[in-house]
Structures are given as C-alpha cells and as structure tokens.
Amino acid sequence: MIYPITAYGDPVLKEPAQDIPQDFPELKELVDDMFATMYHAHGVGLAAPQISKGIRLFVIDSEPMMDDEDKGKGVKKAFINPEIVEEDGEEWGFEEGCLSIPGVREVVYRPERIVIRYFDEEWNEHEDTYDGMTARVIQHEYDHIEGILFTDYLSGLKKRLIKNKLSKISKGEVDADYKMSFPSMTKKR
DSSP states (O other): OOOOEEOTTOGGGGSOOBOOOTTOTTHHHHHHHHHHHHHHTTOSEEEGGGGTOOBSEEEEEOGGGOOGGGTTOOOEEEEEEEEEEEEEEEEEEEEEOOTTSTTOOEEEEEEEEEEEEEEOTTOOEEEEEEEHHHHHHHHHHHHHHTTOOGGGGSOHHHHHHHHHHHHHHHTTOOOOSSOEEOTTSSOBO
C-alpha cells in the first residue's frame, strides 16, 4: 500500500512519537508499505509521522545518496523504537529536503557519526555505528520521530524567507509527484 505523505503543518509532524509495543499489529506489513511509499516518492528515508502515524519507526535506504567511491555501501533498514545514544565528529553541512516539505531545500549541519540502538522487525535489538551520508539520513528521520523538522535548524532569517512556501505547502498549494495529505484534510493529491 502506498500511503499519502503528510504535509508540513500537520500537528503529527511536530509531536514526539510513541514507542511501539511488541504486539503491534501487522508491523512487517507496515514496514514494507513504508518502503514502498518512500520509493514511490523518490525518497531515501521515511518516518511513520510522515504517513500520519505517531509511532517510533522509520525506514531508510541511503544507497542513492552514496557518491561514486561509496557505491554499494548504502544501508537499507527499518529502525523500530530507536534511540541515538551518541553523536560525534565534526558537524558538516549538506542541503537537505523532506518529502513532507516538497520544493524546500536548505543546508543543515549535523555530526558526522552516530551510535544508534534500535529493534528490527523481528524485535532483535541492535546497537550500530554509522557515519557520513547514512548517519545524516538516519539523523533526519530520527528527528521526525522526535517532532523535529529540518527547517527547525534554520536561522530566523532563513525561516522568514521560506515562511510563504511553508504556508502554501500546509494549504495544499504545492506540486509533488506523489500523493500527499494536508493539515486541512480537505485536499489530497
């Protein structure tokens, strides 16, 4: 199933998500649907709040973000009830975008390395270290389950410069090549 992407302005995107219980119904199917939705929208990550589900789950496939020397080193994985336990290294800037905020891209600075603890779909616990682009994708999606958007990292001036774009997105006045749901709930694309 392909879900509509929840647009900027919907309260679910600004609320911390809830832990998922082990008896969560049809979790594997939801993970598969999230990957399908992410690929359909040409994304490299998708968090459950972006499909209007306030749970601590996100999926990533960082392979498309790898440069020529790192091809084949991307990560495709689901993260259930994740917790970033460490961030270190030099912060580096990269222009980020978001499926919930189409047409807006801005430079965001993030630490180069993370350690994250999470469960997989079989409820096996993992603690892994990631760096570079994969760490960035994970941090972006992790922010979603914490109720943080990449635009929250921007300076006051940058926020004022994109305010009209964000307002239009929340009203459904946006062109995206994937289905979206908007805060007004009256428009779906």
